[in-house]
């Protein structure tokens with residue numbers, strides 16, 4: 001259904017792992033005094049990042065998920081964030097860390113942060129593995145960012161192109177093969 005493409009490695013699995021270790025230390029320091037940190041992953045893209053992140057976080061942690069979707073099978077944001085699955089647990093008065101794979105236009109993270117803040121958490125912070133600041137359309141920035149990247153369509157480490165390539169262990173850039181005909 002999509003044009004043929006190849007994937008060029010952009011950020012290696014090793015580089016990602018080292019960055020997550022450093023992020024986890026910073027997050028630990030920010031929430032050091034917490035009785036429990038509720039780590040909320042945004043499905044589906046963050047499933048790999050949250051799995052690696054919580055295993056580096058030396059804190060009492062509860063894991064929860066929200067499913068938000070704005071891209072569907074398109075490369076273009078719909079700018080309408082649909083919540084397909086809400087949190088299981090309560091976050092009122094709790095410490096919350098939202099874990100997102102990538103901030104692009106910013107609609108997804110901004111929408112979810114707005115919804116969660118309305119529930120009255122004690123502290124709410126956000127971490128995104130990737131940030132594409134050149135694509136931002138709404139005013140939002142994660143409290144912690146793994147890597148700032150240029151405006152490239154990326155896949156892997158949880159991130160899909162039309163639901164494919166989420167299982168790549170690294171972050172890659174999609175390169176479309178031009179028709180030679």
Ligand code: PRP
Nearest residue numbers: 043044045069070071104105106107108
């Ligand atoms: C992707 C990605 C982020 C969001 C970022 O999710 O995982 O959640 O888009 O884009 P934005 O900043 O422009 O909103 P997608 O809607 O593709 O759902 P998925 O996580 O299930 O792939």
Ligand code: MN
Nearest residue numbers: 042043044045
């Ligand atoms: Mn997503």
Ligand code: MG
Nearest residue numbers: 045071072160
């Ligand atoms: Mg997607």
